[in-house]
Amino acid sequence: MNNNTSNLQNAELFRFIDRDEIASEKITAPRYSYWRSVFRMFFKKKINIVMIILLVLLFLAAFLLPIFWPYDPYENVLDAKTYNLKPSEAITYFGSNGIKWCLGTGQLGNSIMYGIWSSARTSLLLAVTCAAINMTIGIIIGAVWGYSKRFDAVMLVIFNIVANVPDILLLSVLVYIIGSGFWPFVFALTITGWLGIAYFIRTQVMIIRDREYSLASRCLGTPINRVVSKNILPYLISVIVTLLATNLPGYINSEVFLSFIGIGLSASVPSLGRMIQQGQTAFLTYPWAFWPPVIIASILTILLYFLGQNLADASDPRTHM
């Protein structure tokens, strides 16, 4: 009797359904794609979109404009009247081609306007190439360095020694030996440049290497290279992006700095550093030759740094909630 009434009540409240074989195979958690959420986070901030558009425009300008506006620093070298002309004077002196002379002329009668775009191309190319080479070598070696204790002992000695040899000395010696063209300069910046990155990655890898999940994976017999590439490196993406954010503008800065102290790219390669170095001697008297390359370099480095930092923030999965 009692049993009957409860049955009745249950029948009113619940209803039996058949086991669904297909539905039981499905995972009900929402689909999660790492990179999609990274970009969702990244584009949430409207300022990032503005900055990206600006950066793309600058890249396009730096790589396309020099094709139409070929820069020759010595085109007016024989005409001393063209040296250090104010923008207005330059336009009246040359008459035609207002855009070319709209920023005045440099100390050898060179067009500042054409110069900054050719130089920006060099700087961007240099930054991207050096960052690509150094980051690749640095990350690979750093990952092994952090994981293998025997390799660590050897590398630490090398690092302690190389890190103490002044960069300026090493660079200038290399410039003397292999010249100061674009590719030799890239070589000089990358021959020891990866070591700092590798050391940084090594420390990060060491922190993660002994975490439980990694240990468990090792107990299950995962080979080392798989542990490094699948367990550890993905965890480091935000660290790597942060590193990239400081490195990319860093190479533009080093080129400017090295040109300033006299061991930069050769005169035949137009570069922001050289333009700044030439303009700085009289930057109070001829400001138009000094500030344009400085401003271009500053905008480029700020954009790269800012976007890199924001991408790094977005690539940290803890912010995805």
Added chain:
Amino acid sequence: MRKYMLKRILFSIFSLLVVVMVVMLLVYTAIDRKVIFQTDDVWNKKSNNDRIIYEYTMYGKYGYMNYVDYTSFLKTKYEGIYGADYTTQKDYKTDKDAIQKEGWKENESVKEFMQTYYNKGYKLRYLEPIKYRSGKTKPGGTGYLIAIEEKSVVWRLVDYIKGFITAENKNMVQDPELTERYVRFEKDPYSGLFAIVGSGTQHKYLLYFDGRFPFIHQNWLHLNLGTSFTRYRGQEITTVISTPVSGELKTVKTQYPTKLGTDEYVETAINFHSLSYNTGTLSDVEKTQFPDKYTVYSYNRSGMSMLETSFVIGIFASMIAYGIGLPLGILNARKKDKLPDKLGNAYIIFIMSVPALAYIFMFAALGTTLFKLPYKFAVATVPILAFILPTLSLSLREIGGLMRWVRRYMIDQMNSDYVKFARSQGLSEHEIYSTHIAKNAMIPIVHGIPGTILGCLVGAIITETVYSVPGVGRLLTQAINTHDNGVIVAVTVFYTTLSILSQILGDLLMAKYDPRISLNADKGGGR
């Protein structure tokens, strides 16, 4: 702890030695020597044998090799026999002309020269006279006989270490007249404090105090980091960076050592702390002025040395940076994502990403046009004003860097359990921030303090170049540009020692500040 430090110091010395060797390899071996003649007009004008000899003399001067010429060998030989007018002697002339003729090997002096230097391990080289068909010598075609010794890197290093440090002891002066030999504490009549005074040592005052930076001085240990070959002809780099740049004598009212206690004062620039031993005989005047044979002195000079200038600028910049950067970093962390933090972040991004040149020049332009501050160091009418712009521009970056890290560390600490616990206990926000979070966040900052202070001795290349500050920052670049190999090695040793030292001191300070940190490998975590 002691064992750990010993191990660490030994390892530091080892890596320092390897660094020196690498640098020596770089500057002496890796660079083609001929670059030193790239812009040399004298080299261009010389021809034939003269040019080769000129090259060898220059190589000798730049420290690439030991080089001896047959003529200078003859000079020492005959000067010993005939005295100053040896050039007019007949045997000197015949010996000198011998190498211009056929059969030069038969000459006795030539044989002697070759034998001596062959035994010393030198390489001998004979440059035949170059003549026209008529028998007249071509311009620059005189014959030469020379001996060259190439230094290998290892021997160069050994030589360098041998001369690196010399300590004075009481048996240094070889003079039978000297009776008392001692090293002891004495009251220093010039400073009023004590000093360590020696007799029999090269210098009289081995350790003393006076009113000049860094106030405590010593003549005990003599450090030879390296010698300049080109820019500061023949001077040791330690002297170059530590003697005042402007050479005006600074006179003060003082007394000669024998006149101490009397009221006989003199206006003189003599630095009585610099007295060193005179091995010759004393003049009568000197005998009345000095009680002993320590009569060789140097003068007090006004102005600052390169090292002082850089250090003053650096230390004030660091003080400003810590004074502004620390509180601002803490403020940014407390007001995270609010207006102060946003402004602070904008500043950090600007300073960290823009080339240092750009904002230093912006700053220079602002300072000179708005506040009429002197731009170039040398032309400043009021010398103290010249320090303002370099100091401030140097602090700009340090402020940014400190703000960035303080903020980062504070925010990392803010999410820790102990902060939540403190809050649940009812501590005020002010208490939590100032006593709990800030204290923990300061640990890595404390680690950097010794490095910041020692780093001031290295100088700042860009700032010093922009404002033409006579400091040590440009030493390395100048040395590289002038191929001053001795200075390059010296500066590298100086930098490396400072950086190693600041690491060790930073670790010690951090361990002192945070008792949880143990440097001893046996204790604590870490594996």
